[in-house]
Amino acid sequence: MKIVLLGYGKMGQLIERFAMKRGHEVVLIVDENNRNSIEPEDLEHADMAIDFSTPHAALDNISLCFEANLPLVVGTTGWYEHLDEVRETCLEADQALLYGSNFSIGVNIFFHINKLLAAAINPYKQYDVQVEEIHHIHKLDAPSGTAITIAEGILENTDSKKSWVNSVEGAGEEVIPKPDELLIESLRIEEVPGTHTVLYSSEVDQIEFKHTAHSREGFALGAVIAAEWLLGKQGFFQVTEMFDFNK
Numbered sequence: 543m544k545i546v547l548l549g550y551g552k553m554g555q556l557i558e559r560f561a562m563k564r565g566h567e568v569v570l571i572v573d574e575n576n577r578n579s580i581e582p583e584d585l586e587h588a589d590m591a592i593d594f595s596t597p598h599a600a601l602d603n604i605s606l607c608f609e610a611n612l613p614l615v616v617g618t619t620g621w622y623e624h625l626d627e628v629r630e631t632c633l634e635a636d637q638a639l640l641y642g643s644n645f646s647i648g649v650n651i652f653f654h655i656n657k658l659l660a661a662a663i664n665p666y667k668q669y670d671v672q673v674e675e676i677h678h679i680h681k682l683d684a685p686s687g688t689a690i691t692i693a694e695g696i697l698e699n700t701d702s703k704k705s706w707v708n709s710v711e712g713a714g715e716e717v718i719p720k721p722d723e724l725l726i727e728s729l730r731i732e733e734v735p736g737t738h739t740v741l742y743s744s745e746v747d748q749i750e751f752k753h754t755a756h757s758r759e760g761f762a763l764g765a766v767i768a769a770e771w772l773l774g775k776q777g778f779f780q781v782t783e784m785f786d787f788n789k
């Protein structure tokens with residue numbers, strides 16, 4: 543597959559390595575320095591784009607690929623308030639896009655079990671639930687996209703919570719959630735690749751469900767596998783659709 547990389551930071555560079563290992567070719571690299579000079583025609587010899595750029599850049603990059611009729615995988619987080627409009631444009635224009643807050647297999651298993659766990663605990667009202675995410679200090683968005691997906695999985699399966707609220711440690715503003723709000727607590731610590739925990743607390747005990755990424759390799763490999771899965775398809779997909787346990 544001939545791949546265009548949109549974003550060539552920590553993730554883009556690792557994706558290039560995994561793509562080459564799996565026999566693909568990176569034909570164009572786009573980052574902040576050259577993005578303004580890139581036109582849809584520059585993408586015409588590629589088979590696929592993979593976007594790991596910034597929350598601010600993702601929408602423009604998606605439009606660029608739609609204009610070029612180029613399928614794309616979007617790993618960038620922090621743009622999900624525009625999800626509905628992007629889905630509509632993608633489907634109306636017969637394009638192909640797959641997005642996901644987290645491409646690692648481990649986290650996708652975690653997403654699945656998270657929903658089952660929430661449903662199992664739902665009848666036991668003595669438990670209050672909270673989500674915690676820890677990432678490196680360079681991260682631009684909070685809460686993490688993964689934490690939002692986890693929270694949505696809990697909200698779908700927990701009667702007592704109606705929406706989520708975010709608190710960023712050290713941001714100076716204390717967030718006290720209402721009883722029907724699910725707290726997502728964000729911590730930023732040095733070079734942590736990504737740690738997500740769901741905590742159920744009662745007066746007598748605590749249940750902790752945790753995923754710790756040891757590196758970014760699982761995300762990068764997952765993104766390349768997602769591109770292979772998307773090739774030849776048309777439509778708007780989520781990474782969860784790649785996994786049999788979600789069918």
Ligand SMILES: NC(=O)C1=CN([C@@H]2O[C@H](COP(=O)(O)OP(=O)(O)OC[C@H]3O[C@@H](n4cnc5c(N)ncnc54)[C@H](OP(=O)(O)O)[C@@H]3O)[C@@H](O)[C@H]2O)C=CC1
Pocket residue numbers: 548549550551552553554572573574575577594595596597599603616617618619620642643644645646758761
């Ligand atoms: N879904 C998943 O599994 C994962 C998602 N992510 C998400 O991926 C995104 C990128 O993460 P990461 O690689 O760590 O971030 P980095 O900051 O390391 O890299 C971002 C890259 O985007 C480039 N960039 C900035 N503006 C544009 C633009 N307009 N067009 C194209 N590229 C641009 C930057 O260029 P320059 O260097 O010139 O500034 C840089 O190369 C984040 O949103 C993060 O949350 C991260 C890990 C896993």
Ligand SMILES: O=C(O)C1=N[C@H](C(=O)O)C[C@H](O)C1
Pocket residue numbers: 619643644677681682685686687688689735736737761
């Ligand atoms: O910015 C990161 O680094 C990560 N971002 C994704 C997110 O927002 O969930 C995925 C992963 O946790 C790393």
